[in-house]
Amino acid sequence: MGAVHVRMDDEGLTISNPGGLMDGVTLANLLTTEPRPRNRTLADAMKRIGVVERSGRGVDKIYRGMLRFGRPEPDYRRTDATSVILRLATTDADEAFLKRVVEEEGRRGSALPIDSLIALAALRGLKRLTTEELAIHIQREPAQAKRTLEALVEAGLAQAHGTTRGRTYTLAVGVYTAEGGKAAYTRQMGFSNLQHEQLVLSYVRQHGAIRRAEVIELCRLSEGQAKDLLKRMKMNELLLLEGAGRTAAYRIGPKV
Known part of the structure; x- marks a missing residue:
């Protein structure tokens, strides 16, 4: 077993975990693949004694914790065959964005789906998205990406432009509530x-x-x-x- 390294600098928090990704898990399916614990017996035991709520849901929690506050999504790009390396940016939270998310979650009585948070983050960063582009971000089929975007349009968080064939999406004006x-x-x-x-x-x-x-x-x-x-x-x-x-x-x- 190797040591887990945690490093904090001016730009973010970096966590390096030895061992690489499990077989079948890649950076392209990290969000959607079935959980694959390294030690299934240990994972089940931890769940039974209440140390963890659910096995294999850590990535979702990390994404939600970053995106809900308007921060950049977690960065796993430095991961290789020997280590899983996670970079979390320490930029300030976007309070106006968080307020709008909290309002929407209060209206619907439940948390926004992780796909919706990823879509909102992508729209903030890229300004305009197609369903095909979002599909890459959420690691799902374009049909699911379209459903996610159309749900955001219905909720008043996104705005659609164009016909069905060439439809693109931007954030709705209501999301731009911060000064400026x-x-x-x-x-x-x-x-x-x-x-x-x-x-x-x-x-x-x-x-x-x-x-x-x-x-x-x-x-x-x-x-x-x-x-x-x-x-x-x-x-x-x-x-x-x-x-x-x-x-x-x-x-x-x-x-x-």
């Missing part, structure tokens, strides 16, 4: 609008014109969002409208 948070949300959405405009203009330059259906597909927007984008670009003379109805198309405007 609303400004951060406005900046985020403003950047998205500018990006959409540039995508549309680039497409028109390459193909000569663009239709609303093509904007929906290109920018991953809903029909209403695409309509508003084109209307705004037309008013700003970035685009010119030709035709009407199904034949309507937009070309480069005089201000470009």
Whole structure:
């Protein structure tokens, strides 16, 4: 048996446990694989005498303890064949984020699922997510990632953008409750609008014109969002409208 090393520095707490991961456990399934104790008899005995509540649930507790307070998720990336190495960042807790999580847990009368906490953390860090991207974070299928994100939308914690095929998600404005948070949300959405405009203009330059259906597909927007984008670009003379109805198309405007 080797020694467990615990080291604290200015950036975080590092715990190194000898032995590597159990057979069948990888960094890609750490959250979802069935528990595999190194010594099943010892694990069962510890559970029976009440020292532990459930065997194999330590990783979930570590994730929940970090993410619920708005801190970065636990970092196992330095783990190798000989040691499991866990890094926990010691950044300050995000009190506004914690308050919003506590409010939601109080409303539903239960703790937020770990997948939801991971999704919220990913949205805070990456600003915008697809179901495929979240599936990697929660180590589940895209269908489960979609259910998690749609549940957050229903709870008012996330906001969906675009159609089912190209749907993306951001944090809802209500989550940005800290000082300066609303400004951060406005900046985020403003950047998205500018990006959409540039995508549309680039497409028109390459193909000569663009239709609303093509904007929906290109920018991953809903029909209403695409309509508003084109209307705004037309008013700003970035685009010119030709035709009407199904034949309507937009070309480069005089201000470009």
